[in-house]
Amino acid sequence: MSDVKKVNPFVKLALELGPIVVFFIAYGRMKDQTFAYNGTDYNGFIVVTALFVPLLALTTFILYRLTGKLSAMQIMTLLIVVVFGGLSVWFNDERFFKMKPTMIYLLFAGMLGFGLMRGQSYLQLVMDEAMPLKHEGWMILTKRITLFFLALAVANEVVWRTMSTDAWVNFKVFGLTAAVFAFFMTQGKLMQKYAIEEDEV
Incomplete structure (x- = not known):
């Protein structure tokens, strides 16, 4: 239970x-x-x-x-927000908070990549109940999400280092959210192909 x-x-x-x-x-x-x-x-x-x-x-x-x-992702996200948000306030320097998404995405990519090197999908451990897939499907999806997180980390660095604070806030609130939504929308065929049917459970 x-x-x-x-x-x-x-x-x-x-x-x-x-x-x-x-x-x-x-x-x-x-x-x-x-x-x-x-x-x-x-x-x-x-x-x-x-x-x-x-x-x-x-x-x-x-x-x-x-x-x-x-x-685990929710806990790690909260810890990083507390650390980098706290540093921004303590040092009165907004750059720490702007780096926060980069650190979060790199951490997630690193965790998932470590699991892949061990032949495991840590993503499956977190999401298996909500989205049952065959092991092969989880491995493919995990590889894609790992690369996606790395791309988001790079994008965040480019935006906050080269654009205004207003641009970064819009990117953080709308750009990253839209990117995550679009990513999962494009994974529909994979999820259909490797979905576990009820009679397979």
Whole structure:
């Protein structure tokens, strides 16, 4: 028996996407403002980052309380957000937070790549219940996602290093989300080909 509790999918989606939506809205309202605290000036991006980190921690905790489980990716994402968001606020330097997606995607790609070298799909361990595939299908999908994560890491580095903060925020909120959605939409044939039928279970 699984200890994972069922939760309304809309509630789950709101908890997962809520923090980034709040970040985007708050940044739009505060990006041109400067806030003085304890003799130091902080721009709107840093202040919004300082709000985003505890908000993500709170929604992740609520998600855990509702479902009884967090994936390794959710835990690692939260840790990286706390570390790099905290560094941005502590040093008053937005570059740390902008590097966060790069670190997350490199970490995920590294974990999945390590599993592939061992002949295993760590992705299968996380998603097998939601998307049952044959082992060969999981290996192919894992290879593709590993390369995809590497491409996203490179794209994030290019954007934050060469474009404005406004451009990076739009890329983070809309570009990366659209890229992930488009990637999985293009994997439909693979999922159909290697899907496990009910009579095979």
